[in-house]
Each structure stands twice: as C-alpha cells, then as structure tokens.
Amino acid sequence: MTAGDGGGPGTRLPGWPWLTGGLLALVLGVLWTAQGLDLVEDSIMSGVTVFAVIGPVVAVAGLALMVLGVRIRARGKQQATDGQGATSSTI
Numbered sequence: 001m002t003a004g005d006g007g008g009p010g011t012r013l014p015g016w017p018w019l020t021g022g023l024l025a026l027v028l029g030v031l032w033t034a035q036g037l038d039l040v041e042d043s044i045m046s047g048v049t050v051f052a053v054i055g056p057v058v059a060v061a062g063l064a065l066m067v068l069g070v071r072i073r074a075r076g077k078q079q080a081t082d083g084q085g086a087t088s089s090t091i
Contacts, residue, residue, distance in 0.1 A: 012076070014072050014073055014075070014076035015068075015069040015070065015071075015072035015073035015076065016069065016073075017069070018065050018066070018068050018069030018072060019065075019066055019069035019070065019073075020069075021062075021065050022062045022063065022064070022065030022066030022067075022068070022069055023062065023066060024062070025058050025059070025061055025062030025065060026059050026062030026063060026066065027062075028055075028058055028059075028062075029054075029055045029056060029057070029058035029059025029060070029061070029062055030055065030059055031055070032045070032051045032052075032054055032055030032058060033051070033052055033055030033056055033059065034055070035048070035051050035055075036048055036049060036050065036051030036052025036053070036054070036055055037052050
C-alpha cells in the first residue's frame with residue numbers, strides 16, 4: 001500500500017513525522033519568543049531574554065522541518081502516481 005490508495009494498516013505516511021515535529025517546534029518557538037518578550041505573564045520564563053533569542057531560532061527550524069516534510073510528501077505522491085501509471089499502461 002502507498003500513501004495515495006485510501007489508507008489501511010500498511011499505509012505509508014511519508015513526511016508526516018517532519019511536518020508534526022516542525023509544527024511542534026514552530027509553536028514552541030513562538031511561545032518561547034512571547035515569553036522572552038514578556039508578552040505572556042505569570043510564567044517562570046517571562047521576561048528572560050534568552051528565550052526571546054532561542055524562540056525565533058526554534059520557530060525557523062520548525063518552518064524548515066515543515067518545508068522538508070511537504071517536499072517529502074510531494075515526492076512520495078509523485079512516486080505513487082508514477083508507479084500507478086506504469087502499472088496501468090502495462091495492462
């Protein structure tokens with residue numbers, strides 16, 4: 001089974017771990033930036049300058065992971081359609 005055939009127990013999900021990790025890093029990066037800039041109150045990290053520096057770095061890394069995940073998914077879908085086209089032309 002491949003990612004494009006409707007699911008099932010053996011379905012491959014290329015790129016999803018990268019997208020999930022990237023989204024998590026993006027959210028954490030934005031949160032850490034807001035805490036470092038003291039936009040989020042009542043937190044132990046509020047007003048700590050190091051989080052205002054680390055947050056954007058983590059957020060950009062999350063965006064890079066998400067772009068990588070999208071590219072992996074697109075490549076997997078392209079390979080799945082190429083494989084299906086070759087199978088149907090030989091019948």
